Amino acid sequence: AQKVTQAQTEISVVEKEDVTLDCVYETRDTTYYLFWYKQPPSGELVFLIRRNSFDEQNEISGRYSWNFQKSTSSFNFTITASQVVDSAVYFCALSETTGFQKLVFGTGTRLLVSP
Amino acid sequence: NAGVTQTPKFRVLKTGQSMTLLCAQDMNHEYMYWYRQDPGMGLRLIHYSVGEGTTAKGEVPDGYNVSRLKKQNFLLGLESAAPSQTSVYFCASSYSTGATGEQYFGPGTRLTVT
Numbered sequence: 515a516q517k518v519t520q521a522q523t524e525i526s527v528v529e530k531e532d533v534t535l536d537c538v539y540e541t542r543d544t545t546y547y548l549f550w551y552k553q554p555p556s557g558e559l560v561f562l563i564r565r566n567s568f569d570e571q572n573e574i575s576g577r578y579s580w581n582f583q584k585s586t587s588s589f590n591f592t593i594t595a596s597q598v599v600d601s602a603v604y605f606c607a608l609s610e611t612t613g614f615q616k617l618v619f620g621t622g623t624r625l626l627v628s629p
Numbered sequence: 630n631a632g633v634t635q636t637p638k639f640r641v642l643k644t645g646q647s648m649t650l651l652c653a654q655d656m657n658h659e660y661m662y663w664y665r666q667d668p669g670m671g672l673r674l675i676h677y678s679v680g681e682g683t684t685a686k687g688e689v690p691d692g693y694n695v696s697r698l699k700k701q702n703f704l705l706g707l708e709s710a711a712p713s714q715t716s717v718y719f720c721a722s723s724y725s726t727g728a729t730g731e732q733y734f735g736p737g738t739r740l741t742v743t
Contacts, residue, residue, distance in 0.1 A: 518671075523669075556736075557717070557736060558734055558735070558737065559672075559721075560734075561732070561733070564731060605671060616674055616677070616687065616688075617672075617674070619671040619672040619673075620671055621669055621670060621671040
């Protein structure tokens with residue numbers, strides 16, 4: 515069965531620090547998709563990235579970067595030079611490609627960025 | 630273009646009462662989902678729909694029913710509310726299946742059952 519583990523429940527940093535959010539997943543599928551979502555204090559979930567299992571290239575989008583390592587079943591998310599607006603709960607999710615292909619979410623990591 | 634909207638935003642029920650949560654999307658998406666979010670448990674799929682007139686059970690369907698009579702609407706019903714159903718409920722929709730399709734989420738409904 516598929517599973518996503520986000521071991522960090524809460525992380526506190528000071529503005530401008532770099533921070534990495536860990537995500538470890540389990541799946542028996544050879545083809546799957548990984549996602550990151552952001553949930554700001556307003557409550558709505560915002561899509562950040564989708565990565566398929568065949569693409570292990572790291573991705574950078576502004577201050578955000580993602581490190582996908584199949585060998586360790588990890589899909590970590592780094593925020594460079596964090597800002598107060600980055601304060602949110604971040605969810606990692608996995609979708610297999612067999613059956614309905616539902617999204618399975620991790621329990622989330624709450625990031626607090628203080629000025 | 631409103632995206633995904635949910636009605637109501639907040640609700641308090643007494644044990645045994647019933648209610649219906651409404652989700653509407655204006656993106657012509659085929660797939661719609663209902664999740665519940667509980668502290669420390671992430672989001673869990675309650676029911677989903679792959680098209681108008683079709684619904685299926687997710688991970689935690691007990692105590693809930695759903696209907697998708699129109700493509701743009703997905704209703705979640707609680708026939709006899711229980712305190713264990715106190716949660717934040719999110720609706721989502723996507724153009725394609727979960728693996729390749731980004732899911733767009735509504736703002737959530739906070740439900741308290743006393």
